[in-house]
Amino acid sequence: MTEFITVAKTDELKVGAPPIVVDIENTWVAIYNIDGEYFAIEDTCTHDGNPLAEGTVEGNIVTCPRHGAKFDIKTGKCLSIYADVRTYQVRVVGDEIQVGRRK
Numbered sequence: 214m215t216e217f218i219t220v221a222k223t224d225e226l227k228v229g230a231p232p233i234v235v236d237i238e239n240t241w242v243a244i245y246n247i248d249g250e251y252f253a254i255e256d257t258c259t260h261d262g263n264p265l266a267e268g269t270v271e272g273n274i275v276t277c278p279r280h281g282a283k284f285d286i287k288t289g290k291c292l293s294i295y296a297d298v299r300t301y302q303v304r305v306v307g308d309e310i311q312v313g314r315r316k
């Protein structure tokens with residue numbers, strides 16, 4: 214079963230804002246607001262570990278600032294030759310953004 218933990222209020226993460234990065238059980242997770250929907254991915258580039266939250270976002274694609282790997286924030290898929298990033302479930306309860314913690 215997935216347990217959800219509150220990571221932010223909805224008004225703290227507006228469309229186009231930089232992602233919020235939180236530590237979930239010793240893993241950095243970046244939460245993005247893409248056109249009003251929230252998505253969470255592990256904040257570690259699968260090439261060489263750079264934080265993806267430092268990258269630029271166009272649509273739902275984030276580009277790692279270090280060597281340019283691109284990832285789909287909605288699916289975690291890498292559009293370059295590297296491994297996909299892990300995704301997390303996200304839900305909104307009232308005005309709270311919650312991320313699923315894997316058990």
Ligand code: FES
Nearest residue numbers: 258260261277280
């Ligand atoms: S560390 Fe992200 S592309 Fe190399």
